[in-house]
Amino acid sequence: MHSRHAPRRPRRPRVTRSLGTVRADRDRDAAxxxxxxxxxxxxxxxxxxxxxxxxxxxxxxxxxxxxxxxxxxxxxxxxxxxxxxxxxxxxxxxxxxxxxxxxxxxxxxxxxxxxxxxxxxxxxxxxxxxxxxxxxxxxxxxLQGAPGALMLVDLRDRLSAGGRVPPLPVGWHVDVEVRSAHGAGFSGDFVVTRLAEGHRLEIALVDVSGKGQAAGVRSLQLSGALGGLLGAMSPPRFLPAANDYLLDQRWDEGFATAVHLAVDLRTGGWSVASAGHPPPIRLDAASGRLELLTTAAGPALGVVDAIRPEVRTGTFARGDAIVLYTDGLVESPGRDVDQGIDRLLGVVEQVVSARGGSASAVLAGARAAEDDDRAVVVVRRR
Known part of the structure; x- marks a missing residue:
C-alpha cells in the first residue's frame, strides 16, 4: 500500500549570523x-x-x-x-x-x-x-589646483539654479535678478522657487548675513535646505521650518532675513510672510496704487526659537504685480531705510506700473550701491 501523504522534505537548517560574524564582515568592509x-x-x-x-x-x-x-x-x-x-x-x-x-x-x-x-x-x-x-x-x-576652481564654479551655478523659475501657465510671469557686491561670483542674496502640486507657485527671497563671497558658502547650504522645504509643507509652516534649520546649524553669523510668497495660479490667491525682511510692494492695476505689504515686526531667521510670522493674503487680478527685494536696494550709509523704501516705491511706479518693466529695470532704477548684494523678484499676472 502507498501512503496517501507524500513524504515531507527535510527542512533546511536556518542560517543565522552571529553578532561576531556581523562585526567581522563590517570590519572587513571598513578595511x-x-x-x-x-x-x-x-x-x-x-x-x-x-x-x-x-x-x-x-x-x-x-x-x-x-x-x-x-x-x-x-x-x-x-x-x-x-x-x-x-x-x-x-x-x-x-x-x-x-x-x-x-x-x-x-x-x-x-x-x-x-x-x-x-x-x-x-x-x-x-x-x-x-x-x-x-x-x-x-x-x-x-581645494586642489584647477579642479578646485571648477568645483567653485559648479557651486556658484548650483546656487543660481535654485532661482530658476519653472514653466508657468499662460498669463503669469516671474522675473528674477540677483547681483552680488562688487560683481563677485557668490552672493548673500538668493532666490528659491518651486511649483508645488502643479498650481501653487512658491518663492522665497533670502538675505544671508554678510555679503559677497563671505556669505556665499552659507547661501549655498541654506538654498539647498530651503529648496527642499519649499513646496514640501504648507506655506505658513515654511519660515518656521527654515528658522529651525538655521538654529540647528549654530553658525557664528547664523541669521538671515527672508520673505515667502505663495500663489495659487488657478485662482490668483496669494499669501506673503516675512521674517525680518523689508516689506514687499504690491501694485493694484485697477487703481494704480502701490501698497507696502507690511506685517508685524518679527525676528530674522536663526535668532529665536518658534517664530510665527504674520501672513498677509490677497488675490491677483489682471495686471497686478508683487515686487520682492532685499535691503541692498533701500539701505545706504547716511540714508534712513524708510527713505530708501519711499525711493524704491517711486522706481516701481515708474518701471513696473507705467512700463511693465523687469526686475533688472527695477535694479537699474534704484541705483543701489555696488558694495552690497541686491536681489529683486517681480511676480505679475497679465
Missing part, C-alpha cells in the same frame, strides 16, 4: 574601504610626484638659460613657472618647487648674473610669498 582610499592617495601622490619632477626640471633649465643667455631668459620666467605650478600642484609639492626656485635664484645671484638685479630679486621673493599664501588658503578649503 577594504581604507585600502581603496589608500590606493587613490598613492595614485594621486604619484601624479603629484611626476608633476613636481617636471617643474623641477623646468626650473633648472630656466636657471641655465638665465645664466647663459640673459637676453632671452629673464629671471621673471620663474614667476610664470610658479603661477603655473600653483594651478596644478598641492601645498606640499608646491613648497618643494618654491624652495628649488629660491635656491636657484640664490645661486644665480652668487654667480653675479647681470639681469638678476635687486629689483628682480624682490619681485621674485614677493611672488614666492604670494604663491605660498594663496596655496595655503586653498589647502585649508580643501
Amino acid at each position: 577594504s574601504a581604507r585600502v581603496r582610499r589608500g590606493l587613490r592617495r598613492v595614485r594621486a601622490l604619484g601624479t603629484q610626484g611626476v608633476l613636481t619632477a617636471v617643474f623641477l626640471v623646468l626650473a633648472f633649465a630656466l636657471a641655465a638659460g638665465v645664466e647663459r643667455d640673459p637676453r632671452w631668459f629673464s629671471p621673471s620666467v620663474f614667476v610664470l613657472l610658479l603661477l603655473v605650478a600653483t594651478s596644478v600642484l598641492r601645498w606640499r609639492t608646491l613648497v618643494v618647487v618654491v624652495a628649488a626656485v629660491l635656491v636657484l635664484a640664490t645661486a644665480l645671484a652668487l654667480a653675479a648674473v647681470p639681469t638678476l638685479t635687486p629689483g628682480a630679486v624682490v619681485v621674485l621673493l614677493l611672488a614666492c610669498a604670494a604663491v605660498l599664501v594663496f596655496a595655503w588658503e586653498r589647502e585649508r578649503l580643501g
Whole structure:
C-alpha cells in the first residue's frame, strides 16, 4: 500500500549570523574601504610626484638659460613657472618647487648674473610669498589646483539654479535678478522657487548675513535646505521650518532675513510672510496704487526659537504685480531705510506700473550701491 501523504522534505537548517560574524564582515568592509582610499592617495601622490619632477626640471633649465643667455631668459620666467605650478600642484609639492626656485635664484645671484638685479630679486621673493599664501588658503578649503576652481564654479551655478523659475501657465510671469557686491561670483542674496502640486507657485527671497563671497558658502547650504522645504509643507509652516534649520546649524553669523510668497495660479490667491525682511510692494492695476505689504515686526531667521510670522493674503487680478527685494536696494550709509523704501516705491511706479518693466529695470532704477548684494523678484499676472 502507498501512503496517501507524500513524504515531507527535510527542512533546511536556518542560517543565522552571529553578532561576531556581523562585526567581522563590517570590519572587513571598513578595511577594504581604507585600502581603496589608500590606493587613490598613492595614485594621486604619484601624479603629484611626476608633476613636481617636471617643474623641477623646468626650473633648472630656466636657471641655465638665465645664466647663459640673459637676453632671452629673464629671471621673471620663474614667476610664470610658479603661477603655473600653483594651478596644478598641492601645498606640499608646491613648497618643494618654491624652495628649488629660491635656491636657484640664490645661486644665480652668487654667480653675479647681470639681469638678476635687486629689483628682480624682490619681485621674485614677493611672488614666492604670494604663491605660498594663496596655496595655503586653498589647502585649508580643501581645494586642489584647477579642479578646485571648477568645483567653485559648479557651486556658484548650483546656487543660481535654485532661482530658476519653472514653466508657468499662460498669463503669469516671474522675473528674477540677483547681483552680488562688487560683481563677485557668490552672493548673500538668493532666490528659491518651486511649483508645488502643479498650481501653487512658491518663492522665497533670502538675505544671508554678510555679503559677497563671505556669505556665499552659507547661501549655498541654506538654498539647498530651503529648496527642499519649499513646496514640501504648507506655506505658513515654511519660515518656521527654515528658522529651525538655521538654529540647528549654530553658525557664528547664523541669521538671515527672508520673505515667502505663495500663489495659487488657478485662482490668483496669494499669501506673503516675512521674517525680518523689508516689506514687499504690491501694485493694484485697477487703481494704480502701490501698497507696502507690511506685517508685524518679527525676528530674522536663526535668532529665536518658534517664530510665527504674520501672513498677509490677497488675490491677483489682471495686471497686478508683487515686487520682492532685499535691503541692498533701500539701505545706504547716511540714508534712513524708510527713505530708501519711499525711493524704491517711486522706481516701481515708474518701471513696473507705467512700463511693465523687469526686475533688472527695477535694479537699474534704484541705483543701489555696488558694495552690497541686491536681489529683486517681480511676480505679475497679465
